[in-house]
Structure formats: C-alpha cells, structure tokens
Amino acid sequence: MPKAQETVLEIDLGALAHNYRTIRAKIPKDVKFMAVIKAYAYGNDSVSVAQKLQELGADYFAVAYIQEGVRLREAGISIPIMIFHPQKENFGQLIDHRLEPSLYSEKLLKEFTAFAEEKKQKDYPVHVKFNTGMNRLGFTEKEVESIFGIFSKTSAIKLQSAFSHLAASEDWKERDFTLGQISNFRKIAARLLEEFNYEPLLHICNTSAIFNYPEAAFSMVRSGIGLYGFGNDKEIDKHLKPVGTLKTLISQIQQLEPGDTVGYNRTYKAERPSKIATLPLGYADGIHRKYGNDKIGVFVNEQYAPIVGNVCMDIIMIDVTDIDCKEGDEVVIFGGPQHATKFAEAGDTISYELITGVSQRVTRKIISE
Known part of the structure; x- marks a missing residue:
C-alpha cells in the first residue's frame, strides 16, 4: 500500500x-x-x-x-x-x-x-x-x-x-x-x-x-x-476489522539540547539530546489537546513515538529520538498497529467520539475490497 x-x-x-x-x-x-x-x-x-x-x-x-x-x-x-x-x-x-x-x-x-x-x-x-x-x-x-x-x-x-x-x-x-x-x-x-x-x-x-x-x-x-x-468488547473486537486508519507524515525534525522546550506553554522539556518530529494535524483534525504530553503516542516505521507538548490546532510534536526516521516518513495515528479504542481511552473517551471527530478537512482515501 x-x-x-x-x-x-x-x-x-x-x-x-x-x-x-x-x-x-x-x-x-x-x-x-x-x-x-x-x-x-x-x-x-x-x-x-x-x-x-x-x-x-x-x-x-x-x-x-x-x-x-x-x-x-x-x-x-x-x-x-x-x-x-x-x-x-x-x-x-x-x-x-x-x-x-x-x-x-x-x-x-x-x-x-x-x-x-x-x-x-x-x-x-x-x-x-x-x-x-x-x-x-x-x-x-x-x-x-x-x-x-x-x-x-x-x-x-x-x-x-x-x-x-x-x-x-x-x-x-x-x-x-x-x-x-x-x-x-x-x-x-x-x-x-x-x-x-x-x-x-x-x-x-x-x-x-x-x-x-x-x-x-x-x-x-x-x-x-x-x-x-468496534464491538464495545475486546472479545467481539477480535472478530472485527477497523475500517479507518488515520495516517500523516513527518513535516520536520528538530534537534533539541537538554533543557530545550517544545510547543505552547513549554510543557515538554528535553532531558537529553532529542529528536522531535512535527506532524501536520492537530485538534482541528480531531486529535484533541487531551492527547498531548505523553498521554498516548503514534507509530513511525512501526515504532512507538509519544506525543510531547501540547497538541496544537494544526500540528502535533512527537519524540523520535530512538527511531530511525526522516522528514516525509509515514506516521500512523490510529488503525494498523494501534487500535482506535486504545487511543481513545488515553483521552478518557470512547472510540465513537474519536472516529466521528476526524475533521472533514482530512482527505478520505478509499481502499477497495
């Protein structure tokens, strides 16, 4: 794909x-x-x-x-x-x-x-x-x-x-x-x-x-x-396949030194030399502020990368310090390696709210049977 x-x-x-x-x-x-x-x-x-x-x-x-x-x-x-x-x-x-x-x-x-x-x-x-x-x-x-x-x-x-x-x-x-x-x-x-x-x-x-x-x-x-x-039950979920997978890509990678901060209100501070990747989506796309500050992460090249700092309107920052990646690489928010239910639970909500909240400005791509 x-x-x-x-x-x-x-x-x-x-x-x-x-x-x-x-x-x-x-x-x-x-x-x-x-x-x-x-x-x-x-x-x-x-x-x-x-x-x-x-x-x-x-x-x-x-x-x-x-x-x-x-x-x-x-x-x-x-x-x-x-x-x-x-x-x-x-x-x-x-x-x-x-x-x-x-x-x-x-x-x-x-x-x-x-x-x-x-x-x-x-x-x-x-x-x-x-x-x-x-x-x-x-x-x-x-x-x-x-x-x-x-x-x-x-x-x-x-x-x-x-x-x-x-x-x-x-x-x-x-x-x-x-x-x-x-x-x-x-x-x-x-x-x-x-x-x-x-x-x-x-x-x-x-x-x-x-x-x-x-x-x-x-x-x-x-x-x-x-x-x-989604079956509202882990046993039922085993028999079903999530239809939607939310994907984006790395816009830029910033190199941080210890003590550098990230994003609004400086809520994330690097404790070591770090790589921070920015992603082109945010709370205007349905990924709300409640998912920021290491509540949950995303997947880059099949490796987990936590969301750091406050989620912005159009941008999310993730920590990719230990991940081999570059600008333009694909990132999976939910679907694939991360069930939307798990992502939703990190924000103290349910899959219904997460998936129906994906903004209509996000391009829909139909994958045929």
Missing part, C-alpha cells in the same frame, strides 16, 4: 465487508439488516460506505438528519433510508427523496401526518420509536392506543417499523436492565399487533445486542459501530 503523502483517513472497504458478513452471520437469514451510517458513516465516508453495503445486501440504512439522507439519494443509493431525527422544516425534502422519518412524539406524528396528507401521499412509510428506558426520545407503551388512533384516521402514512434503543447492551452488569428493556418492547410489539391488522418491522438490537442478546433480533437489527470495526 502506498505511503501517505498528506494527512489521510484510509477507508478499507474490505474490512467493512468483513464486518458486515461477520455481524450478518449472527442473525437469522430472514431478519433484515439496518446499517447505521450517520455522521459520515461514523467519521468515514457515507457515500462509499453506503454503496458498498448496498452491494453487499443491506436492507435498510439509517442516518440522523434529513440532509444526510439527501446526500445518499443524490449519490444513487436506492434502498430505504430511515431518518432518526427529522425536522419539520425539512419534511418537503424528506418526501421528495423518499426518506422515512422516525416519529417519536405525538406532536411530530401529527405534524408529519398533516404534511403527508397535504402532499396527497398514500401509505408513506414511517417508523415509530418507543422509549423503553433510554429516556431520550420515544413514545411509551401507554401511548400505543393513541398512536393507532392517528394511524387509523389517515391513509397518508403507514407504520413501516416500531423500534426502541438499548441503553447498555454491552455492559453485563446491566443485564437485568437490558432484559427489562427487551421485555418492555415485546409488550409494546404485542399491543401493536393487536391494534394494527399487519405486522410492522420490529427492531431493538444494536451491535452489542446482536452479539449478546441474539434472541431479541425480532424482524430487523441495527448495526452502526460494529460495521466500522
């Missing part, structure tokens, strides 16, 4: 395909697969990821906002796309691009129903979200009857799916709570089947639940972080 000529995020579609097939193998063949590709496919590239997953046979996509769905439609993505958080102001675009809203409150349900009626829609597919314990968004079990009342009075919309979101499916200490959420959703599903004369799709499993609670697959599962190579 050619070496980086600039700061790039390499996106390995072969790894994506491996992860999709690995996760798909955990669910029954008749269960549908919803791939979550919000936030630029978790910081990667939503169009390339969606094109590959559509080719692989994903049944549904999910994104957070309507504009994310529009981008996919304009790129030629044809399979159904659910919008987790639709906004009333964009309902026109939603219908124009045949995107499917998640409706989580009576207010939003009534607003979209009225809009669909005004636009003379027939059986427009919508999804209803239920709150089973996450306590962010969603209807309660008590509201099933009122939901049905709205659906029964219109032909403009049709319930395509009902779903909920698990709060701690990766945490075995919260197993009782998770089982309680699944039980609550089963009750809601039973109520829905009593009220409606057809069975909508039902889904509650996220990536961790697909592995830990396969009995809760219902008729569809949703996977986000797992597709990108």
